[in-house]
Amino acid sequence: MWTRDTAPPRPGVPSPATDRATLVLAPNAGAWTFEGTNTWVLAEPGDDVCAVLDPGPDDDDHLAAILAAAGERRVVAVLVSHAHPDHAELAPRLAAVTGAPVRAAHHRLTDEPLRDDDVLRVGALTVRVLHTPGHTGDSLCFLLPDEGSVLTGDTVLGGGSPIVKPGRLGQFFDSLDRLSEVLAAPGSVILPGHGPALPDPLAQIERRRAARLRRVDQVVDAVASGIEDPDDLVDHLYPDLHPELRVAARISVEAVLAHVQTDPDPVPS
Numbered sequence: 001m002w003t004r005d006t007a008p009p010r011p012g013v014p015s016p017a018t019d020r021a022t023l024v025l026a027p028n029a030g031a032w033t034f035e036g037t038n039t040w041v042l043a044e045p046g047d048d049v050c051a052v053l054d055p056g057p058d059d060d061d062h063l064a065a066i067l068a069a070a071g072e073r074r075v076v077a078v079l080v081s082h083a084h085p086d087h088a089e090l091a092p093r094l095a096a097v098t099g100a101p102v103r104a105a106h107h108r109l110t111d112e113p114l115r116d117d118d119v120l121r122v123g124a125l126t127v128r129v130l131h132t133p134g135h136t137g138d139s140l141c142f143l144l145p146d147e148g149s150v151l152t153g154d155t156v157l158g159g160g161s162p163i164v165k166p167g168r169l170g171q172f173f174d175s176l177d178r179l180s181e182v183l184a185a186p187g188s189v190i191l192p193g194h195g196p197a198l199p200d201p202l203a204q205i206e207r208r209r210a211a212r213l214r215r216v217d218q219v220v221d222a223v224a225s226g227i228e229d230p231d232d233l234v235d236h237l238y239p240d241l242h243p244e245l246r247v248a249a250r251i252s253v254e255a256v257l258a259h260v261q262t263d264p265d266p267v268p269s
């Protein structure tokens with residue numbers, strides 16, 4: 001399993017993470033995608049079918065790597081955590097090649113959108129769907145109840161913090177609460193959409209919640225000191241920002257501004 005203490009696998013080389021989840025790292029490393037998108041092949045051990053979660057970018061080598069990782073197993077579902085292209089772009093092609101349906105929450109990707117608490121059967125594997133809006137409105141997490149792992153897409157990353165769109169910060173805190181509930185079982189692990197697996201999920205969720213609350217406090221303090229323009233707030237709060245991430249920082253600042261303007265008590269209970 002790729003964790004914070006080990007090096008990432010090479011793109012395209014299957015890397016088992018748990019008994020039921022194998023990582024195939026996509027070749028799309030970048031400022032927004034970290035080491036690349038984590039594509040997951042999910043199957044009950046010994047089964048002859050599997051699902052692919054987050055096929056990733058439309059890339060011939062990555063498609064071949066996913067099919068090689070599936071091996072003899074038939075792909076019966078193409079799952080997507082959210083409609084961003086670094087997760088979803090290859091989904092239609094993988095579906096066409098395998099004959100498997102695309103399952104996602106976004107109606108752009110499927111005629112039959114997934115909903116909260118849907119239970120999917122992939123052969124003998126059970127997959128429970130959790131609607132976890134925040135990063136996007138259509139963000140889903142997928143729980144494998146037989147082993148307690150949760151595939152979190154971009155809701156919880158292996159490192160760093162996801163963009164949360166303006167108007168969705170309250171939902172994001174609610175989604176972290178929801179994940180804390182399902183990740184309380186012993187042996188639970190977070191398998192994120194980017195970055196290494198997190199074998200200490202509750203501590204990691206608390207760290208992320210605390211970091212986000214700190215950011216809320218910093219914006220509130222900066223606004224109180226007279227810095228109100230979003231671009232000025234970005235300069236103030238992210239002094240060493242990589243230029244490619246400026247858009248992301250500005251969205252984050254706007255999300256906090258929207259959150260504190262709509263909620264007089266922005267710290268969730």
Ligand SMILES: [Zn+2]
Pocket residue numbers: 033037084086087154193194
């Ligand atoms: Zn992503």
